[in-house]
Amino acid sequence: MSAFFGAFGITFTPHKRENPILEEVSFELEKGEILALIGPNGSGKTTLLKAISGLHSLRGRGCSGVVQFKGSDFLSLSARERAQRVAYVGSELNPEFPLRAEDVVLLGRTSQGGSLLHRMSEEDRQQVQWAMERTFCWSFRHRELASLSGGEKQLVALARALVQGAKILLIDEALSKMDLNHQAQVGKMLRSLAREGWSIVLVAHDLNLASEWASSGILLKNGRKVASGLMSEIITQEKLRLLYPETNLVVAPNPATGTPKIFFGATE
Amino acid sequence: MSSRHRVPPLLLSFVLLVGIFETKTVSARELRDALGTSVRLSDQPSRIVTLAPSLGELVADLLEDDLTKIVGVSEYTDYPPALASVTSIGSYTNFSIEKVISLHPDLVFATTDGNSEAQIDRLRALGVPVVVIKGENFSDFQASIVTLGLALGLEKRGLEMVEQFKRGIENFSVRARLRKPKRVLMQLGDDPMITVGNKSFLNQAITTVGAQNIFGDLDARYPKPSIETVVQRDPDVIVVVELGKDVKVFQRMVEKWQHLPSLKAVKTKQVRLLKADALIRPSLRMLEGLSLLERAIYE
Amino acid sequence: MNDTRSTLRSYILAIAVWIATFVVAMKIGAVTDASVDVLVELRLPRTLAASAIGAGLAVSGAALQALFANPLCEPYTLGISSGSALGAVLGASLGLNWMFSGLVGTAFLGALLFAGILYLISLREEVGSLTLLLTGVMMGFLGTSLVSIWLALSDANGIQAAILWLFGDLTRVRLDGAVFTFFGVAALCVFIWMRWRDLDALLMGEEDAISMGVEISSVRRRLILLISLMIGLCVSAGGMIGFIGLVIPHFVRKTVGSLHQRLIPLCAVWGAVALVVSDTLARSAVRPYELPVGVVTALVGAPAFLWIMIKRRGIR
Numbered sequence: 105m106s107a108f109f110g111a112f113g114i115t116f117t118p119h120k121r122e123n124p125i126l127e128e129v130s131f132e133l134e135k136g137e138i139l140a141l142i143g144p145n146g147s148g149k150t151t152l153l154k155a156i157s158g159l160h161s162l163r164g165r166g167c168s169g170v171v172q173f174k175g176s177d178f179l180s181l182s183a184r185e186r187a188q189r190v191a192y193v194g195s196e197l198n199p200e201f202p203l204r205a206e207d208v209v210l211l212g213r214t215s216q217g218g219s220l221l222h223r224m225s226e227e228d229r230q231q232v233q234w235a236m237e238r239t240f241c242w243s244f245r246h247r248e249l250a251s252l253s254g255g256e257k258q259l260v261a262l263a264r265a266l267v268q269g270a271k272i273l274l275i276d277e278a279l280s281k282m283d284l285n286h287q288a289q290v291g292k293m294l295r296s297l298a299r300e301g302w303s304i305v306l307v308a309h310d311l312n313l314a315s316e317w318a319s320s321g322i323l324l325k326n327g328r329k330v331a332s333g334l335m336s337e338i339i340t341q342e343k344l345r346l347l348y349p350e351t352n353l354v355v356a357p358n359p360a361t362g363t364p365k366i367f368f369g370a371t372e
Numbered sequence: 373m374s375s376r377h378r379v380p381p382l383l384l385s386f387v388l389l390v391g392i393f394e395t396k397t398v399s400a401r402e403l404r405d406a407l408g409t410s411v412r413l414s415d416q417p418s419r420i421v422t423l424a425p426s427l428g429e430l431v432a433d434l435l436e437d438d439l440t441k442i443v444g445v446s447e448y449t450d451y452p453p454a455l456a457s458v459t460s461i462g463s464y465t466n467f468s469i470e471k472v473i474s475l476h477p478d479l480v481f482a483t484t485d486g487n488s489e490a491q492i493d494r495l496r497a498l499g500v501p502v503v504v505i506k507g508e509n510f511s512d513f514q515a516s517i518v519t520l521g522l523a524l525g526l527e528k529r530g531l532e533m534v535e536q537f538k539r540g541i542e543n544f545s546v547r548a549r550l551r552k553p554k555r556v557l558m559q560l561g562d563d564p565m566i567t568v569g570n571k572s573f574l575n576q577a578i579t580t581v582g583a584q585n586i587f588g589d590l591d592a593r594y595p596k597p598s599i600e601t602v603v604q605r606d607p608d609v610i611v612v613v614e615l616g617k618d619v620k621v622f623q624r625m626v627e628k629w630q631h632l633p634s635l636k637a638v639k640t641k642q643v644r645l646l647k648a649d650a651l652i653r654p655s656l657r658m659l660e661g662l663s664l665l666e667r668a669i670y671e
Numbered sequence: 672m673n674d675t676r677s678t679l680r681s682y683i684l685a686i687a688v689w690i691a692t693f694v695v696a697m698k699i700g701a702v703t704d705a706s707v708d709v710l711v712e713l714r715l716p717r718t719l720a721a722s723a724i725g726a727g728l729a730v731s732g733a734a735l736q737a738l739f740a741n742p743l744c745e746p747y748t749l750g751i752s753s754g755s756a757l758g759a760v761l762g763a764s765l766g767l768n769w770m771f772s773g774l775v776g777t778a779f780l781g782a783l784l785f786a787g788i789l790y791l792i793s794l795r796e797e798v799g800s801l802t803l804l805l806t807g808v809m810m811g812f813l814g815t816s817l818v819s820i821w822l823a824l825s826d827a828n829g830i831q832a833a834i835l836w837l838f839g840d841l842t843r844v845r846l847d848g849a850v851f852t853f854f855g856v857a858a859l860c861v862f863i864w865m866r867w868r869d870l871d872a873l874l875m876g877e878e879d880a881i882s883m884g885v886e887i888s889s890v891r892r893r894l895i896l897l898i899s900l901m902i903g904l905c906v907s908a909g910g911m912i913g914f915i916g917l918v919i920p921h922f923v924r925k926t927v928g929s930l931h932q933r934l935i936p937l938c939a940v941w942g943a944v945a946l947v948v949s950d951t952l953a954r955s956a957v958r959p960y961e962l963p964v965g966v967v968t969a970l971v972g973a974p975a976f977l978w979i980m981i982k983r984r985g986i987r
Binding site for chain 2: 712840959960
Binding site: 201268 | 736740741742797865867868869871872874875876878879881882883884885886887924925928929930932
C-alpha cells in the first residue's frame with residue numbers, strides 16, 4: 105500500500121444492532137492531502153473517524169477492518185504511539201474541572217512523555233506557543249476554559265491536537281461553533297499545514313466549508329461509501345441527490361475561487 | 373434480736389407504705405405496676421415468663437422450690453442453674469413476642485432497665501398481663517421485690533427478702549462511714565471505654581461501699597467519656613468489671629492502663645479486675661457482689 | 672518562573688498550617704498540664720493518624736475524580752469503603768479480631784476484596800469508565816445493606832462499638848499503628864503523584880485521554896489498585912470518615928488549578944489539616960464526651976460541599 109494513511113474494509117456493527125453503522129468503508133490519504141468526509145446525519149462519519157483512530161475498538165464481533173500508517177498496521181500500536189501519529193479532534197470540550205486554556209493545550213503533549221518534576225520542557229513550551237498562535241488562541245491562553253465561548257474552545261481543542269506531534273489530523277465537526285472570521289482563518293491555516301506536509305480528514309457540518317478547503321472527499325450514506333474523488337468530481341448535482349434525495353440542491357462554482365458550492369434550489 | 377431492730381422501724385414502714393402504695397389493688401386481682409399501669413392477674417399465676425436475667429433470679433428466689441412455674445426466661449438467665457434449661461424467649465433488649473405468646477403465660481415480668489417499651493405494649497395489646505418494674509437504683513429494686521411478691525401472691529416472702537437486703541446494705545454503710553472515700557473509675561468496656569453514671573444502680577453500689585464514682589456527675593447510665601477525662605480526674609482505683617466469658621478482653625483493658633504511668637491508680641498498682649456477675653444483676657446476690665467490690669477497692 | 676515561586680509559596684503555606692494545627696491539637700485536651708505519657712499515648716497517635724488519614728482520603732478523592740472525570744467522586748463512591756465496613760463487622764461478629772496496633776485488619780481485607788472485584792471487572796476491554804463507576808456504586812449499596820442487616824441482628828454491645836467505628840473513630844489507633852499508617856499513606860501518595868501526567872490527561876474524559884495517548888486500561892488498573900490500598904489503609908485505621916475526600920480536592924483546585932503535579936501534594940497536606948482540625952473539634956466540643964470524627968467532617972463538609980455546588984452554577 106502506497107498511501108500515507110489508509111483504512112480498508114472498516115465495518116462496525118456493535119452489539120445488538122441489526123444494521124451496521126459502517127460497512128466496508130475504505131479510503132486512502134496522501135501526505136499533504138485534505139480529505140472531506142461528507143454525508144447526512146447518522147451516515148457514520150464520526151464512527152469512522154473514531155474507528156480509524158482507535159477510539160472504537162474493531163476487535164469485537166461484527167467489527168473488522170485494517171488501518172495502515174506508512175504501510176504498517178496502525179491499530180496494533182499502543183495508545184501512545186497512535187497519538188503520536190494521528191490526532192483526533194472532537195467537537196466538544198466540556199471540562200468538569202477548572203483548567204486554563206494553555207494547560208489544556210499542554211495536555212496534548214502527554215504522548216510525548218516528560219519528566220516527573222518538570223511539567224513543561226522547553227520543547228513543550230515552544231510547541232504550545234506555536235500551536236496556540238497558529239490557531240489564534242494565544243491571546244486568551246490564561247483564561248479558564250469554562251469562561252470561553254464555544255468557538256474559542258474549539259480553537260483550543262485544535263491547538264491541543266497540533267501539539268501532539270501527529271501529522272495526521274482527524275477533525276470531527278470541530279469548526280462548527282466558530283464565527284465566520286475564524287472559520288476562514290482556520291481554513292487558511294489548515295491549507296498551509298497541508299502544504300507543510302500534514303494530512304487532514306475533515307468532517308464539516310457545512311458542506312460549503314468542506315468543499316472550500318478540502319482537495320478531495322468521500323461521500324457516505326448509511327455507513328457505505330457511495331462516491332470518492334476530487335471535490336469537483338463529487339460535489340455534483342447527481343452525487344448530492346444520492347445523499348440528499350428529498351432536498352433540491354443546486355451546485356454552482358464559487359465566483360471567486362471556482363470551487364463547487366451548494367445552494368438550496370428554488371422552492372416551488 | 374437487737375441487730376434486727378437496728379433497721380429503723382420508720383424506714384421499714386416507709387418501704388411498706390411505698391410498696392403498698394405502688395401496688396395499690398383496685399379490685400380483686402388487679403395490680404398497679406411500677407409505671408402506674410393497672411394489670412389484671414390470675415390469683416395464682418402458674419405460667420410465668422421473665423424478660424430479664426435479674427427478674428428470673430428474683431422470681432426464682434421468691435418461688436423458692438416452685439420453679440416449674442417459670443415457663444420462659446430471657447437469654448443468659450443462668451442463675452439459679454435450674455433456669456438455664458427453661459425455654460429462652462430471646463435477648464432482653466429484643467425478645468421474640470411470638471415465642472412469649474406461644475408459652476401461654478398468665479404473668480410476664482419486665483423491667484425498664486433494658487426491655488423495649490414498644491414490645492411490652494404489643495404484648496399487652498395481645499392480652500398478656502405484663503408487670504413492669506423499675507430498675508434504676510436500690511430503692512427501685514426494693515420496691516420491685518415487693519411488687520413481684522404481690523404479683524405472685526407471695527407478699528410475705530417478698531417483704532422478708534427486702535428486709536434481708538436492707539440489712540445487708542446497712543452492714544456496708546456502717547463500714548463505709550468509718551472510711552475515707554476513695555475515688556473510683558468503674559470500667560465496663562473498652563473501645564469505647566464504658567463507665568457508670570449516676571443513673572445506673574452500679575453508681576449506688578459504689579457509694580454504698582463508701583467510695584466515690586469519678587463520673588457520678590454525669591446524668592447517664594453508661595456514658596462513654598474520653599480517656600483524657602479519666603486522666604484529668606485521676607481516680608485512686610480503677611475497677612475493670614469482668615462480664616461474660618471472655619476474660620482476655622478484660623485483662624487487655626487492665627494492661628492498657630499500664631501505658632499511662634502518670635495515672636495515680638497505675639503508679640500505686642490499684643488497677644483491679646473484678647469478676648462480678650453477681651454485682652451487675654439487680655438481685656439479692658448483689659450483696660455478694662458488693663462485698664467483692666468493697667474488697668477490690670479497699671484492699 | 673512566577674509559577675514556580677507561587678507553587679513554592681503554596682507548599683510552604685500548607686505545610687506551615689499543618690504544623691501549626693498539629694501543635695495546637697497536641698496542646699488541646701481534657702488534661703491541662705499533660706504529662707509526656709498522655710501526649711504520647713493519647714494525643715500523638717490520633718493526631719498523626721488524623722494527618723495520615725486526611726491526606727490519604729483527600730488524595731484518593733482527587734485521583735478518583737480525575738479517573739472518572741467526575742467531580743462528585745469520592746473515596747466511598749466505588750464502594751470500597753463499604754467493603755471495608757463489611758469486613759470489619761463480619762470480622763467482629765466472627766470473633767476475628769485481627770488488629771495491628773489499633774488498625775482493623777478485617778477492614779483492610781474487606782476493602783481489598785471489593786477492590787479486587789472491581790479490578791477484575793476493569794480488566795475487560797469493553798468495560799468503560801461509566802460502567803465501572805456504576806458497578807462500584809452498586810457494590811457500595813450492597814455492602815452498606817449487608818452491614819445494616821448485620822447491625823439489625825446483633826446485640827447491643829456489638830452495635831455500639833460498630834456504630835462508633837462506622838462514623839469514624841480515631842481513638843483506637845495506637846502509636847505504632849499511627850506511624851505505620853503515616854508512612855503507608857505517604858508512600859501511596861507518592862506513587863499516585865507519580866502518575867500526575869495520566870491523571871491530568873484523564874480530566875477531559877476517557878475518550879480525550881485515549882486520543883491523547885493514555886493507555887486507559889492499564890492506567891485505570893494501576894490507579895484503582897493504589898487508590899484501593901489507600902482507602903483500605905485509611906478505613907482500617909480510622910473507620911468511615913466522609914467528606915474529606917470529596918471536598919478538599921475541590922477547594923485546592925480553586926486555589927491552584929486542576930493539574931495534579933501540584934494538586935496531589937497540596938490535597939495531601941490540606942486533607943491532613945482538615946482532619947486534624949476536625950478531630951480536635953470532635954474531642955473538645957462536648958467534654959467529657961467525644962463526637963465521632965466523621966460527624967464533625969459531615970457537619971462541616973456538607974455545607975462546604977453545598978457551597979461548592981452553588982458556586983459552580985455561577986461558572987456554568
